[in-house]
Amino acid sequence: MFPTGRRDGRVSIANEALFNLPPPFANITVLKQQFAGVGLSVKDLAVLSGGHTIGIGHCTTISDRLYNFTGKGDTDPAMDPRYAAQLKKKCKPGNSKTVVAMDPGSFKSFDEDYYTVVAKRRGLFQSDAALLDDAETRDYVTTQSRTHGLTFALDFAESMVKLGNIGVLTGEQGEIRKRCAFVN
Numbered sequence: 001m002f003p004t005g006r007r008d009g010r011v012s013i014a015n016e017a018l019f020n021l022p023p024p025f026a027n028i029t030v031l032k033q034q035f036a037g038v039g040l041s042v043k044d045l046a047v048l049s050g051g052h053t054i055g056i057g058h059c060t061t062i063s064d065r066l067y068n069f070t071g072k073g074d075t076d077p078a079m080d081p082r083y084a085a086q087l088k089k090k091c092k093p094g095n096s097k098t099v100v101a102m103d104p105g106s107f108k109s110f111d112e113d114y115y116t117v118v119a120k121r122r123g124l125f126q127s128d129a130a131l132l133d134d135a136e137t138r139d140y141v142t143t144q145s146r147t148h149g150l151t152f153a154l155d156f157a158e159s160m161v162k163l164g165n166i167g168v169l170t171g172e173q174g175e176i177r178k179r180c181a182f183v184n
């Protein structure tokens, strides 16, 4: 069962959240460190990255990967060149409006395709591609891809509970919000 009613603070500071989020250009070392810093394992990193089965990224977020990877007008060699070419058609330099699916073909459904995308070197962000740079995360990616996500749904539920318990307030501190985007 998924626990509900997380006791949270009475103030929200957007910058505070940003400070704790790994950047899309994070490499595997940084990702592992940031996750470990909040008590999440290497497996949690591989599992929770699967959240990118849903949603979009802005062209600006990948523009360096496409056009200026090392400051020399180059493309990230970790990305499948055919995919990079497709993305370049959608995301012209300086385009800040257009968005692209993180899991093309099924970006509105929660499925395991993300791992097939990453295994094919078509992960959208460097942080997605980085999962191939560590033996444990790479193994998770290839296994979920090969087994059509045999354990993904259960793993995701487990890791989400861990994620939701980070820094949770207790006792008389804070409040359980009636609507999660607003203080009561």
Ligand code: HEM
Residues within 6 Å of the ligand: 022, 023, 024, 025, 026, 031, 048, 049, 050, 051, 052, 054, 055, 056, 057, 058, 059, 061, 125, 127
């Ligand atoms: C591992 C580290 C992570 C990094 C570096 C990262 C980075 C990002 C970035 C840069 C975007 C898109 C921003 C934009 O261009 O609009 C994004 C979108 C998203 N991320 Fe992550 N993320 C991470 C982990 C997660 C986790 C753990 C989840 C959920 C379990 C998640 C769920 C999502 C979703 C659903 C979107 C799409 C939002 C939308 O469609 O508007 N991400 N992420």
